Amino acid sequence: xxxxxxxxxxxxxxxxxxxxxxxxxxxxxxxxxxxxxxxxxxxxxxxxxxxxxxxxxxxxxxxxxxxxxxxxxxxxxxxxxxxxxxxxxxxxxxxxxxxxxxxxxxxxxxxxxxxxxxxxxxxxxxxxxxxxxxxxxxxxxxxxxxxxxxxxxxxxxxxxxxxxxxxxxxxxxxxxxxxxxxxxxxxxxxxxx
Amino acid sequence: xxxxxxxxxxxxxxxxxxxxxxxxxxxxxxxxxxxxxxxxxxxxxxxxxxxxxxxxxxxxxxxxxxxxxxxxxxxxxxxxxxxxxxxxxxxxxxxxxxxxxxxxxxxxxxxxxxxxxxxxxxxxxxxxxxxxxxxxxxxxxxxxxxxxxxxxxxxxxxxxxxxxxxxxxxxxxxxxxxxxxxxxxxxxxxxxxxxxxxxxxxxxxxxxxxxxxxxxxxxxxxxxxxxxxxxxxxxxxxxxxxxxxxxx
Numbered sequence: 001x002x003x004x005x006x007x008x009x010x011x012x013x014x015x016x017x018x019x020x021x022x023x024x025x026x027x028x029x030x031x032x033x034x035x036x037x038x039x040x041x042x043x044x045x046x047x048x049x050x051x052x053x054x055x056x057x058x059x060x061x062x063x064x065x066x067x068x069x070x071x072x073x074x075x076x077x078x079x080x081x082x083x084x085x086x087x088x089x090x091x092x093x094x095x096x097x098x099x100x101x102x103x104x105x106x107x108x109x110x111x112x113x114x115x116x117x118x119x120x121x122x123x124x125x126x127x128x129x130x131x132x133x134x135x136x137x138x139x140x141x142x143x144x145x146x147x148x149x150x151x152x153x154x155x156x157x158x159x160x161x162x163x164x165x166x167x168x169x170x171x172x173x174x175x176x177x178x179x180x181x182x183x184x185x186x187x188x189x190x191x192x193x
Numbered sequence: 194x195x196x197x198x199x200x201x202x203x204x205x206x207x208x209x210x211x212x213x214x215x216x217x218x219x220x221x222x223x224x225x226x227x228x229x230x231x232x233x234x235x236x237x238x239x240x241x242x243x244x245x246x247x248x249x250x251x252x253x254x255x256x257x258x259x260x261x262x263x264x265x266x267x268x269x270x271x272x273x274x275x276x277x278x279x280x281x282x283x284x285x286x287x288x289x290x291x292x293x294x295x296x297x298x299x300x301x302x303x304x305x306x307x308x309x310x311x312x313x314x315x316x317x318x319x320x321x322x323x324x325x326x327x328x329x330x331x332x333x334x335x336x337x338x339x340x341x342x343x344x345x346x347x348x349x350x351x352x353x354x355x356x357x358x359x360x361x362x363x364x365x366x367x368x369x370x371x372x373x374x375x376x377x378x379x380x381x382x383x384x385x386x387x388x389x390x391x392x393x394x395x396x397x398x399x400x401x402x403x404x405x406x407x408x409x410x411x412x413x414x415x416x417x418x419x420x421x422x423x424x425x426x427x428x429x430x431x432x433x434x435x436x437x438x439x440x441x
Contacts, residue, residue: 099419135283137333160437161430169429170422172242186421 022125022144023117025151030112032058037107052101059100065093067145067154072167076175084180091187096163098191109133125151243432244358244369251361255424258366262413270407284328286408289401291320291327293342296379300343304351312340341441346375350439359428367431 033055036042042051069089070077080088116128127142143155143162155164174183245251274282294317301309316332324331332338349371350356357370368376380386385401388394420426 095419102415132334134333135279135286137339159434161433165433166426166429167421169242170420170425173422173425183421190421 021117022119022127022142022151023114025144026127026129026142026153027112027114029058029062033104034107037104052105055101055104056097059097061150062100062153063093063096064145064147064152064154065089067147067152068092068096068164071154071164073171073175074168076171076180079175080180084184087184088180088187091184091191094191095187099163110136123147243428244356245428246358247360251359252424254361254363255427257363258361259417259423261364262410266406267410270410273403273407282404282407283330285400285404287320287324287330288327289404290330291317291324292384295384296345296382297343299382300345300348300379303348304343306343309340309343312338316340341438344375345378346372346435347439349375356432356435359431367427369435372435 036051036054036058039051042048042054066089069085069092072092073080073088077085110131110133113130113132114127115130116126118126118128120126123146125144125146127144129140129142131138131140139159141157142153143157143164144151145154146152155162157163171183174186277285294313297313298310301307301313316338317327319332319338320327320330323329346369354371356372360368360370360373362368362373385394385397388397416426416430417423
């Protein structure tokens with residue numbers, strides 16, 4: 001029996017080192033995106049769509065879509081029905097990914113410095129970075145959560161401005177007068193679905 | 194001069210009323226909210242929103258400013274950025290930032306932030322001497338000299354004054370009562386205030402502001418594009434950024 005148990009553990013997929021540590025998780029993702037952005041393979045205009053698709057594949061698992069949605073809706077998360085939550089989450093993730101993609105294509109040789117890693121608890125962490133170029137010094141903080149084997153990002157703050165808090169302010173002002181259905185409709189419009 | 198003083202006194206007087214109304218952070222929590230999703234907002238009211246008692250007026254001015262940016266400032270900016278390459282514009286920005294050193298020093302002193310005073314002084318000396326009068330930011334790559342700028346509004350916050358209501362000024366854009374009063378006070382300590390004649394002084398101040406606005410224009414456009422409610426998004430960015438500065 002004990003041997004069987006041991007064998008079972010051995011068969012479980014081992015979490016890789018990169019996923020174990022918040023900073024290396026961010027670093028691995030950022031490096032992968034920069035590698036695609038600077039690859040000569042995508043120089044020509046015809047390959048730009050392919051380049052975006054490649055970046056999107058990397059970014060796909062970068063964010064925790066449930067946590068992003070929950071925290072951005074704040075107290076209004078509760079008035080969403082399960083169906084509305086299920087509809088909202090992928091749409092909002094798509095919007096965040098669009099924002100991220102648009103930012104990344106303007107990449108112009110900036111260097112990312114990893115300054116500090118704060119482990120808040122077993123499941124929460126912050127990775128403090130600075131984006132630098134000759135005329136820029138921009139602090140970026142990644143807020144991370146671990147629900148299973150891997151850390152994921154649930155908020156990003158740039159120059160002390162948190163993405164989630166910003167959307168929460170907007171959603172609050174919208175949902176004071178409108179229904180969750182209206183918000184989902186606007187979100188669909190924004191993401192072209 | 195008298196007009197400025199009047200604005201300042203009026204501003205501080207108005208602020209007092211707002212500061213007194215501020216509720217304690219515990220009361221700011223929306224009752225139905227899950228604790229774990231509600232990080233603390235320092236300047237929020239009982240609805241969890243930032244103080245904006247003249248929202249109708251602000252939205253009107255905001256719409257005017259947005260039109261001004263789109264139809265007046267942007268076309269001028271296209272010519273300006275076409276004429277001056279990025280390095281030159283960054284140089285202008287560095288020069289004006291370096292020149293604002295006395296304002297940052299005085300306000301760091303008023304808040305007993307001696308560490309900041311030392312960093313500011315070292316940066317100013319190095320950038321003035323080795324950065325050709327501040328045109329080059331030679332301390333940019335020195336992590337030990339990096340610090341966030343202090344201003345009089347942050348000094349007032351340090352002594353416990355609340356932000357007062359959000360305010361959108363024509364052309365000048367988002368501010369709060371306290372920030373507006375602080376900017377007026379800071380302008381007296383700024384070296385540009387000593388420039389004579391007045392026409393040269395206002396031309397330089399105007400160029401400083403326009404050059405900074407030009408650098409921020411892409412960010413403004415992306416916020417507009419990515420937001421659901423442009424006005425609320427800008428207000429939130431403004432407060433988050435300012436509160437972040439106050440904490441440092």
